[in-house]
Amino acid sequence: MKMISQRVKDISYAIREIAAVASEVAKSGKKIYHLNIGDPVIYDFKMPNYISQALADASFNGKNYYVDSLGAPELREGISKSLKKSYNINVNSEDVLVTSGVTEAIFFLIASLLENKKELLIPGPSYPLYINYAKFFDGVPVEYELDETNNWDPNIDDLRKKINDKTQAILICSPNNPTGVMYSEKMIKEIIDLAGEYNLIIFSDEIYDQITYEKPFTCPANLSKDVPLIGLNGFSKSHLATGWRLGYMYYHDPENKLAELKANVAKLARARLSASSIAQYAAVEILKNPGTHTKEMVSKLKERRDYSYTRLRKIEGITCVKPNGAFYLFPKIDLNEFKKWKDDKEFTIDLLKTTGICGVYGSGFGEYGKNHFRLTFLPRVDILKEVYNSLEDFLSKTN
Ligand SMILES: Cc1ncc(COP(=O)(O)O)c(C=O)c1O
Structure with a gap:
């Protein structure tokens, strides 16, 4: 055995x-x-019929092949335009990488950045995947406190205390799983400033960006100026396509500090060939016509x-x-x-x-x-x- x-x-x-x-x-x-x-x-x-139809059409039209490992060019372009339209952030299509869900994007990033007990700062409580992948790649997930007595907003003093020379990145998840609460804009700014001070990358899991009740989503890339940030998002929740397994990551990196990481994540993406081609072509249609x-x-x-x-x-x-x-x-x-x-x-x-x-x-x-x-x-x-x-x-x- x-x-x-x-x-x-x-x-x-x-x-x-x-x-x-x-x-x-x-x-x-x-x-x-x-x-x-x-x-x-x-x-x-x-899921509305026009989206299901787009998926079927992609298959009938013979798009059942391994698509570009970094994503179908039309989809990368569509995502870049939609980021500009929704949040006024400038990300070129070459800065977008299409993945099999946010799950794979998290896998790519953690696999590329952690080894030998290097640390990733994640919110506590935390979506379990961050903890699992950090440990899987011989890194250490370090939880910074979300303060329940303060509307589950991050405790910035706790976060600061937990930064050391092994820390690679700080992960933000807002709206948050499991608390369901968005970080305040003030705290997002403070976290970004802290990342700038210590030369760290921000990962921003934005899978729930379109599911907010009282106020709209604050897009951290809008606040990050020169601090490098990698946004993670997908079609699972907002477009009722959990089973498609389609997500993406985008690099918001005005000073090109992430070039090496980006090149190596791309190698990992090539090694797994591609994310689902037909889901990608259908997603192009969603972005053209986001529906109601x-x-x-x-x-x-x-x-x-x-x-x-x-x-x-x-x-x-x-x-x-x-x-x-x-x-x-x-x-x-x-x-x-x-x-x-x-x-x-x-x-x-x-x-x-x-x-x-x-x-x-x-x-x-x-x-x-x-x-x-x-x-x-x-x-x-x-x-x-x-x-x-x-x-x-x-x-x-x-x-
Ligand atoms: C915070 C968070 N990130 C990522 C995911 C996984 O998303 P995907 O379906 O795009 O892999 C989930 C799913 O519940 C989630 O809650």
Whole structure:
């Protein structure tokens, strides 16, 4: 028998791992409420026909080949124009690299920058992929605190303290997964200034840029002037195309400090041939005609966010910051009040087994996620009503 590498054994992804427990629970006939996975497509949000048609057309028109490893030129051009139009940032098409989702972009960047325990500063709580890939490539993910008492805004003193000569980059994720909250513009500026002071790169995960409720997304590249920044985005969430696996990264690098990184990331991209060609040609059509589906989704989500937040606030022993972006709530559970559970994982699994509500335990999002759990607010309000009635009932029977 071959030995399995330790780096693969060490991978942990709570969002999917809880789904395995849910499948076991479902075997007993219990109805499962899947509030664990951030995929709008499995609810009542559907990609418009003209986009599905564009995907089919790409295939019928014979575009089923390995496309340029860096991305179809038309798509790179379209992304460059759309960045200019949406956020007034100047990125040439050669500064865009098309990837198989933001997931692959994160993989490329971390693989290219980390080794020998070099460090990546990531938000805490954190999207688990950053932690996994940093460790996988023998780097160290270092979490800087997002301060729950200050609307989950980054704690800049904590961030500053954690910079040292091993630090390579600072990752920003706003709107954030798992908190659902956007960083304030002031904090984004401060983080960029800090990166400038210490000669660090900013990675900006912008996958939720179009899913905001009260105020529009602040684009960090607009604030970064000469500080090199790599933006990560894609079609999964805003265009209801999670299964297409299509994303991109763009280099905002006015002083050309990232030339070496860019050349080496391109080598990695060539080694994997290309991202999906037909998805890329269909995405060209999306950028030409962005449609109204994203706005419609956000308006439905706002109602679901408001409903969920109002219900959560009324539950004793639970507190929650109101999310202003993405589609997650990240409530805190007072484990001193509910003595039944020793930690957030035990609580989340008991909740799932007893009520069928499948959330994700907060410690799956790193150290700062402890004592929390994450719920999406993607389902319809009538389903959310069942969820919150049941959650309320479950907790009231506990004390
Ligand atoms: C913050 C964040 N980044 C990246 C991703 C993955 O995006 P993609 O589907 O483009 O790989 C997700 C998915 O949930 C996410 O929440």
